[in-house]
Every structure is written in structure tokens, then in C-alpha cells.
Amino acid sequence: MGQSGAGILSAHGFSLALPVSLNHLQGMVTNLFKQSTKIAALAALGCLSNCKKADAPLAPADLKFKSIAVAPFAAPAAGDDFSSITWGTAKAQPLATHEIQGEVVQGKLYIFGGFDVNKRPNWTPTKRAYVYNPDVDTWASIKSLPQEPNGSNFGGGTHVAVTTDGTDIYMAGGYTSDAAGTGQIFGTKQVWRYNVATNDYTRMPDLPQALGAGQLRYLNGKLHYMGGADKSRVDTKIHLVFELNNPAAGWKTLAPLNNAVNHPGAVVFNGKIYVMGGSHYQNEDAITQRTLQVYDEQTNTWTNMADMPFALDHILSSVVVYGNRIIVLGGQTGYNTPGKQVxxxxxxxxxxxxxxxMRAAKSAGVAAVLNGYIHYTGGNFSAINYKGTPVFNTSTPSIELLPSADAFVRNGSFGTANYGTDTALVIKGATANNYLRSVYLKFSLQDISTVNSATLSVYGKNIDNTNSLTLSSFGIDDGSWQENSLTFTNAPQPAAGALSTAVADSQPKRINFDVTAFVKAQLAGDKNASFVIKDASNKNITVQFASKESSSNKPVLIIR
Known part of the structure; x- marks a missing residue:
């Protein structure tokens, strides 16, 4: 893709005289929207047209270039420059509950189980499950949880560790109902997958022992189960891994946590697992923890990072990623003492x-980022679905850089083909010849003096189906490649270890990768930042982005 249009796109927060194209205007409007919730902005429609067709032959179900329209700005843009959240409410859950668990898939929030409010004062799990659609502000019932024991009006679980691969939701361990449906059992080996597309459940290989109140995170095709407590409610440092593409291998043991905790929070960020807080012991004996434990898959090691401001537990499903930061909402500061802290x-x-x-003290609910808003629903036997609007700090200027070069490469018989003038950038993870595609982008940092944060932002979607797909960004130390000569055969290889991950689905949108550490290093070096984006899990799904040759929605590197 040619050299025209490279350089600084906009410098928000101060005046900069540049010719303004449609894409430039969209970036400015996005920033203006952050600065005032009263601004109503609509982006112009753009499409990825005139894409190169000369790389045939292709199977009919293979690469199909499609137009991508820009959706109206209807929600705050994801960023990291806010220090407060304005809280309102959205449609309440159908049933008040506590100790629930949930995950977001394809823009919808799925919540499962928890304690049954109708059976109080007994602490009995419910098998009820629901999905929330933020676009229409409605809840709907989905198929009940399958955990055993179960019966006509009991079953399900609480304290279940849940995660998603962007397509389905996985559940491991937890507290199940007793056989009478009047109490709970403090741990199970059961592992289940909720199949979102078909609204049913599939039993998976059991954990090696009964566990509950731990964490489950998906990373690079694997499920990681960490911490919690055993059936006797003794805390454990356990760390197990299950490879989804090799189920026959079962659960294997990896490096244990540094601190054995139950009821911790956890997220995956930049290709690493972050486990924060939790407690030693439970109920009246609980001692809440401040630790932040970070797992590096490349070295199979845990590192303790900065402690939280104060100790918290009961945050199993209330930690989210927003922009370049990890947000922890609510949680208990002591036994039966929920807090408002964020x-x-x-x-x-x-x-x-x-x-x-927050507006109310909360614990053991579910937090989620939906359409740029932060939701906190359930917990403490409440049905309230709080909806938070981040209040952005408008004094922080940002600079958006267009690529100096971008292209994608393709393997097999297309290994020497160059796609440097295409208006679309294509990713497809595959093990078969002729199908694998990865995207390369390069940015000049010559006009940058300081980097506080850096976000690589591309616009596109999954063009094959409605599934979500986790994409990985990697840094490239060799920035000598040129877009008009880049091919799969001569493409430089990225450094080991993903810089960050982000999820693409069937909805066209900005997909953002945190690349701060790498950009800082490149600024101190040759002042060029090159990246590869690819599907490291090889899911055989095609994702298409707008390139810098597109009429709108070009890739940008956002520097603050």
C-alpha cells in the first residue's frame, strides 16, 4: 500500500493544521464524542471496495471481500483516560441472585446460576441462566445449567469458574446443589461447555479433583484453572491446563500460584493471565488478599506485581478490561462486607x-463491558443491572498515526504474491497450505517524543460467520520491509510472545491492541514500529480489516 497518507492523522487536545479526509474526520468525531455525551455523531458510510481479485483460484467458501459500514456512534469509545463512571441502570435481571458467574460473547452477556433467592435462608444453587442483549435492553432465559445433582427445581451451581474463547463459554468446578435441592456441595470435578449457537451444553473431561471458588481463563487455545479451594474448603495454589485441540491429553499441571487464594478475580491481558485479590480461608475466618499474580505462558512462571490498593475477595466475575487498563469493581473487604470501590x-x-x-456496595455479581458501557449486575441477592458511562479525561491529548506501510501475506502457492495495494487486510489462521494469512503494519515514530500509552487500532470483522475470534498482535524488530514487495516468503518473523490480544466478531468495529511496551522500546531504538496481527489458534475463520488504502476506517496507532 503506497506511501501517501502516512504520518500524523490528528493530535487531539490541540490545534493541528492538516487536510481533513473522511477518515480524519471520523477520528476527530470519536474524540469529540468522548469529551461530551451530548454530542450526537454519525460516521459516514465506508466500504472496502475494489479489492484485489487476482489471487485466485479460491474455494467459494474461502476469501470473500465484503463492504463494511461504519455504525453510528451510540456509546462511549473504549479508552483508558477516565477516573470516574456515571452510573445509571438498565433492565434488571429476571431473578435476584448472589455468587453468579457470567461472560460476554458476541456483544451479549450470559449469566449462570448463583444462589436461589427463592430458597433462602438455605444456601442452594439455582440452575437458571439468562442472556442480556444491550442493543434492545432485554433479558431472555437460556437452557438451564446441567451440573449434577439436578432435578425439576434444583441443580446448577455457584462459585463456578467461567471463561470464553469468544465463541462458547466454559465452566469448571464450583459448588453444586445437594441431592435434595436444599443445600450445596463445596466442590465438583465437573467441566461443561455452553454452546452459544445451539443453546445447549457439552460435558468435557473432569478436573482431577473437586474444586470451587477458583478461576478459569482462556489463553491461546487452552483453558487455565487456577486457585480456589478443595471440597474441604482448603485453599489451593493449583494451576491446571486443558488444551482444547487435544482433549485426549486431559488436564495437566502447570506452575502453581504464588499465593493460594479463593474467590479471586482474573482477566487475560496482553497474552498474560492476571489474578488479583481473593482470600485465605472463608466466611468468618476469611482474610482478604491484595496480591496481583501474573502468569507468563512463555516461561510458565508467576510474578507478583503491585498489590491492589486494599484487599478484596468475591470478585470472581467482576473484573474487566477497558482500553489499556484492568478494572476491578466491587468485592468484599471482609466477611459479608461488600464495597463500592473501583x-x-x-x-x-x-x-x-x-x-x-460505584453507586451501591456490591460483591459476587457480574461485570461486563457492553457497547462501551460498564455493567454490574446481580450479586447480594439483587436483580439490579447497573450501567456505567466512563467520564473521560479530556485534557489528555492523543496523536493518531497512519501506517507508513501495510499489507497481508499468504502461504502456499501464494507465497510470493504481494498484496500491498489492496484496500483490505486479511487474516486467516489455518494449518493447510494456501489458506494462512497474516497482516503486517508499520508506523514511523519520527515525530513522536513521548509515549505514555500506545494502542494499535484496526477496523473490521469476521466475514465468514457469527463466531468471535481472538486475534494476537506481535512486534517485529526488523522494520526494513516494504509494502509493495512484502510476501509470505520474505516477510520478517515476529518476536516470540504476543504483545496483546483482542476479539473480532461479525460486527464491524474498531479492534484495539495494547502495544505500549513495544512502542516505547522502538521509540528508544530506530523509531519504527512494525506489527503482525494473526490468528495464533488457527480457527480457520477469515477476518477482514480496512487498509490505509481504504476510503475510511484506516488502521491507526494511537499515542498518548
């Missing part, structure tokens, strides 16, 4: 920030 952690600086508190 913390933000910046992995690039290893610094925690205390944000403005």
Missing part, C-alpha cells in the same frame, strides 16, 4: 488507581 490497574506502568466508587 480500582484500575495499568499493566504498562504497574500502577493501581482508585476510581470514583
Amino acid at each position: 480500582f484500575a490497574y495499568d499493566p504498562a506502568t504497574n500502577v493501581w488507581q482508585v476510581l470514583a466508587p
